[in-house]
Amino acid sequence: MTATTFAVPATAARKPLQLGRAFVHPAFDLMVIGGGLSLCALAWMKLTGSSAPSLETVALLAFLVNSPHFAASTVRLYTKPNAFRDLPFVTKVLPLVMLVVLGTGLVLPDSIGNQLVALYFTWSPFHYAAQTYGLAVMYSYRSGVPLSDRDKKLIRVACLLPFVIALLDTRGALLSGTAVAHLLAFALAVLRPACVVAPIAIFLAGMAGRGPRLPVISIVTIVANALWWTTLRYMDAFVWATIFHGLQYLAIVIIFHVRERREPEPASRPAAIAPWVRPAAEFYAVCVVLGYLLFQAWPHASVLASLRFSQSFLVIVAIINIHHFIVDAFIWRLRRDPNYAVVTSETGRERAMTPALG
Amino acid sequence: MAPSHWRERVYRASFLIAVAVLTVGAVAGIGRAAVATRRLPGLAQDPLLEGHRLAALGRHAEAREEFLRTLAVNPWDVALTEDVGKALLLSGDAENALAVFQRARAQKPRSARLHAWVGRALLLTGKPEEAAEACRVALSLGPQDAGALQVVGDVFIDRDLYPQAIDILRRSVAADPTLATAHNSLGVALALAGRPGEAVPAFEAALRLDPTLGTDNRDRARAAARQAGARP
Numbered sequence: 001m002t003a004t005t006f007a008v009p010a011t012a013a014r015k016p017l018q019l020g021r022a023f024v025h026p027a028f029d030l031m032v033i034g035g036g037l038s039l040c041a042l043a044w045m046k047l048t049g050s051s052a053p054s055l056e057t058v059a060l061l062a063f064l065v066n067s068p069h070f071a072a073s074t075v076r077l078y079t080k081p082n083a084f085r086d087l088p089f090v091t092k093v094l095p096l097v098m099l100v101v102l103g104t105g106l107v108l109p110d111s112i113g114n115q116l117v118a119l120y121f122t123w124s125p126f127h128y129a130a131q132t133y134g135l136a137v138m139y140s141y142r143s144g145v146p147l148s149d150r151d152k153k154l155i156r157v158a159c160l161l162p163f164v165i166a167l168l169d170t171r172g173a174l175l176s177g178t179a180v181a182h183l184l185a186f187a188l189a190v191l192r193p194a195c196v197v198a199p200i201a202i203f204l205a206g207m208a209g210r211g212p213r214l215p216v217i218s219i220v221t222i223v224a225n226a227l228w229w230t231t232l233r234y235m236d237a238f239v240w241a242t243i244f245h246g247l248q249y250l251a252i253v254i255i256f257h258v259r260e261r262r263e264p265e266p267a268s269r270p271a272a273i274a275p276w277v278r279p280a281a282e283f284y285a286v287c288v289v290l291g292y293l294l295f296q297a298w299p300h301a302s303v304l305a306s307l308r309f310s311q312s313f314l315v316i317v318a319i320i321n322i323h324h325f326i327v328d329a330f331i332w333r334l335r336r337d338p339n340y341a342v343v344t345s346e347t348g349r350e351r352a353m354t355p356a357l358g
Numbered sequence: 359m360a361p362s363h364w365r366e367r368v369y370r371a372s373f374l375i376a377v378a379v380l381t382v383g384a385v386a387g388i389g390r391a392a393v394a395t396r397r398l399p400g401l402a403q404d405p406l407l408e409g410h411r412l413a414a415l416g417r418h419a420e421a422r423e424e425f426l427r428t429l430a431v432n433p434w435d436v437a438l439t440e441d442v443g444k445a446l447l448l449s450g451d452a453e454n455a456l457a458v459f460q461r462a463r464a465q466k467p468r469s470a471r472l473h474a475w476v477g478r479a480l481l482l483t484g485k486p487e488e489a490a491e492a493c494r495v496a497l498s499l500g501p502q503d504a505g506a507l508q509v510v511g512d513v514f515i516d517r518d519l520y521p522q523a524i525d526i527l528r529r530s531v532a533a534d535p536t537l538a539t540a541h542n543s544l545g546v547a548l549a550l551a552g553r554p555g556e557a558v559p560a561f562e563a564a565l566r567l568d569p570t571l572g573t574d575n576r577d578r579a580r581a582a583a584r585q586a587g588a589r590p
Binding site: 021055058059060062063088089091092093095096098109110113114117118121146292293294295296297298299300301303304308309310311313315 | 368369370372373375376377379380382383384385386387388390394399400401402403404405406407408409423424425427428430431432433434487514
């Protein structure tokens with residue numbers, strides 16, 4: 001999920017410190033979408049000394065969160081109003097293009113397949129950073145915090161630092177030699193604390209009136225992504241970042257999906273919970289089924305074509321990820337898009353619950 | 359016909375082809391898994407799934423090929439490389455396992471467990487001196503690393519040095535009481551050291567933590583303890 005710029009409502013009130021205007025409930029938005037849950041999980045891991053979950057836990061989380069999250073971008077693409085008309089290439093041609101690339105990767109695993117996996121590993125941290133930026137900016141606008149181009153650049157840099165770390169942390173993969181190793185180690189030693197310090201500095205600058213006054217949810221989102229990539233080993237970070245990124249993504253995509261289908265409510269009438277449940281559950285169920293078919297059924301089909309299951313599994317996972325990254329770049333645009341209305345929409349209930357700290 | 363109309367027809371055709379390929383792929387995958395494993399595809403996120411299945415069926419050559427080919431696509435994941443090494447070792451291919459563990463160790467030279475695995479593979483390829491050195495490095499890097507201690511304990515078992523194995527495996531179990539394989543190895547070391555009465559609780563602990571280890575070891579130890587007159 002990425003963000004582009006859009007106009008700030010002129011009537012937006014500027015508060016000295018605010019949690020942020022929630023979509024569902026401040027606690028839900030902060031913990032699930034903002035990444036608060038992941039901070040709790042990180043604290044638990046550090047306290048107990050555990051790093052990676054058991055294989056069974058990973059499998060269950062993959063079934064309930066990861067796979068549906070990848071499927072969710074596809075489901076959203078095809079359920080987004082007027083998607084076939086507005087995004088003809090992405091909706092109609094991209095799937096076949098990706099299948100051709102997948103086929104090439106499966107037939108030539110040593111030369112193309114491994115490059116697809118490498119691309120997926122490299123792109124993932126960037127994708128998470130871009131999603132973090134998108135969420136941080138989205139909550140800012142939603143909370144009535146105006147952002148100048150300079151502000152957005154600062155936020156983007158803060159969000160992209162973990163990606164730079166992930167890129168440099170592939171020690172010896174791209175370059176080798178003692179001097180390079182020392183240089184990389186030094187760069188990582190500087191960048192790791194900078195990842196966490198940068199969003200806090202932006203927050204403090206905002207408090208002092210010298211920068212964007214980002215809502216707490218935006219800051220927590222940036223800090224959470226930074227901590228995933230700075231406190232965990234690369235592959236552990238991959239496991240956990242994917243789980244929490246998926247959770248974040250599923251929550252926000254379902255919110256958008258449901259809101260696009262909901263009749264506008266009068267501000268005076270309390271919002272009903274029930275109308276949310278069915279479309280949300282339907283959307284999630286479709287994502288779970290599609291995720292299962294893509295990640296669990298597909299690799300078995302490749303064996304019928306005399307391909308190795310292990311290689312097919314890895315290349316299929318890579319191609320699903322890459323497709324997800326590309327689709328996301330299109331479906332989360334805000335400028336001149338119905339997404340804008342969802343971000344800035346407000347119900348009576350939300351207004352009543354919007355907290356302001358200080 | 360207008361170019362935009364042609365484009366629309368091409369787009370539509372490519373979409374339908376993609377949907378057809380996706381549908382056929384999903385149905386074929388479910389069908390293949392149902393025939394080969396007699397159940398629907400599970401929830402495992404494991405590229406080595408098919409290799410393990412082939413190994414369990416005794417088709418070791420195919421299993422080895424499956425394991426080794428994994429690393430041609432993803433040589434960057436150290437955990438996956440380690441899993442491939444273990445799978446090769448289990449399927450009796452110590453030579454390839456050694457090469458794979460050495461590759462993993464080169465990526466993560468401070469990992470005590472990888473040094474220990476290299477030690478075990480060296481021992482199984484008939485290089486006891488080098489194996490001892492690798493284990494020494496493993497113990498110096500991770501004196502409290504339960505995984506490394508367990509593998510070093512297994513090396514001592516392989517070398518018939520049971521008292522040393524028991525000592526090191528007790529340390530492994532103390533460092534991580536939830537490591538089922540360490541309890542199992544401790545049970546093996548105790549049983550081979552002629553102490554089946556002490557081995558039974560170790561096997562029971564391993565079984566509690568990981569029921570897939572099976573009851574065979576525990577039952578044999580119980581029988582041996584009874585025969586020796588000890589009460590398990």
